[in-house]
Amino acid sequence: MLIGKFISFEGPDGAGKTTALNSVVADLTPQLKNMLVVTREPGGNRISEAIRNIILDRKNTEMDDRTEALLYAAARRQHIVETIQPALNSGKLVLCDRYVDSSVAYQGAGRQIGVDEVYQMNLFATAGLLPDLTIYFDIPSEIGLQRIMTHRTDEINRLDVEQLSFHKRVRASYLKIAEQNPQRIKVIDATQSKADVVSNVEKIIYQENKEFFK
Numbered sequence: 454m455l456i457g458k459f460i461s462f463e464g465p466d467g468a469g470k471t472t473a474l475n476s477v478v479a480d481l482t483p484q485l486k487n488m489l490v491v492t493r494e495p496g497g498n499r500i501s502e503a504i505r506n507i508i509l510d511r512k513n514t515e516m517d518d519r520t521e522a523l524l525y526a527a528a529r530r531q532h533i534v535e536t537i538q539p540a541l542n543s544g545k546l547v548l549c550d551r552y553v554d555s556s557v558a559y560q561g562a563g564r565q566i567g568v569d570e571v572y573q574m575n576l577f578a579t580a581g582l583l584p585d586l587t588i589y590f591d592i593p594s595e596i597g598l599q600r601i602m603t604h605r606t607d608e609i610n611r612l613d614v615e616q617l618s619f620h621k622r623v624r625a626s627y628l629k630i631a632e633q634n635p636q637r638i639k640v641i642d643a644t645q646s647k648a649d650v651v652s653n654v655e656k657i658i659y660q661e662n663k664e665f666f667k
């Protein structure tokens with residue numbers, strides 16, 4: 454039985470998810486201690502990290518779009534089995550940087566495979582496990598890409614170098630998913646200052662998970 458809570462962080466590249474997640478974790482850890490589990494996709498375990506390296510390697514230019522979608526889903530399956538499900542089974546609060554909505558937005562809409570097909574394929578991979586809460590960081594594509602290009606020190610990956618039109622499709626798809634799932638998905642204006650974004654995220658997490666903050 455799943456007794457923990459599962460929260461995913463979603464958004465286009467450069468929205469500031471990872472930056473905010475790090476601050477939120479630093480703020481919540483003193484209170485939640487080992488009740489908090491923080492993880493990311495694609496990755497989180499040996500097999501999924503190996504798949505991540507294949508997907509994001511800029512040398513893999515010949516990768517077919519459906520291959521890419523299947524690899525993300527395969528990495529997700531292993532991540533659920535090794536990390537997410539055990540944590541939920543032991544009552545933890547799981548914060549996950551990206552999940553199924555990323556595949557629907559990036560592969561379904563960005564790569565134009567089709568959002569329904571990618572969602573259905575992910576239902577198979579996840580056996581229907583969806584987050585209890587999703588925090589979506591919304592940002593215009595131009596601003597997100599500008600942040601990546603000007604600030605980022607790590608190597609720019611295969612998806613970051615996609616064209617602006619790709620990133621616009623990704624954002625439009627996220628907005629549609631959010632509109633269709635208002636109960637699960639809370640939208641944050643990611644153009645705000647880092648401090649305001651973090652405070653918004655913490656407010657939502659607190660409001661929706663009061664049982665962890667008694």
Ligand SMILES: Nc1ncnc2c1ncn2[C@@H]1O[C@H](COP(=O)(O)OP(=O)(O)O)[C@@H](O)[C@H]1O
Pocket residue numbers: 464465466467468469470471472473600601604605643644645646647648650
């Ligand atoms: N609210 C913000 N305002 C301005 N710059 C930001 C903000 N949040 C993050 N950044 C910067 O934007 C870049 C991308 O942030 P990152 O957290 O890696 O985004 P993501 O994980 O969503 O792709 C980083 O250089 C980061 O310092």
Ligand SMILES: Cc1cn([C@H]2C[C@H](O)[C@@H](COP(=O)(O)OP(=O)(O)O)O2)c(=O)[nH]c1=O
Pocket residue numbers: 465466467471494495525550551552553555556557559560610612613
């Ligand atoms: C999980 C997932 C990620 N992605 C993409 C989004 C990112 O461009 C990339 C992950 O790279 P990463 O460096 O983790 O980016 P970010 O910090 O923005 O999360 O993989 C997909 O296309 N589909 C997916 O299902």
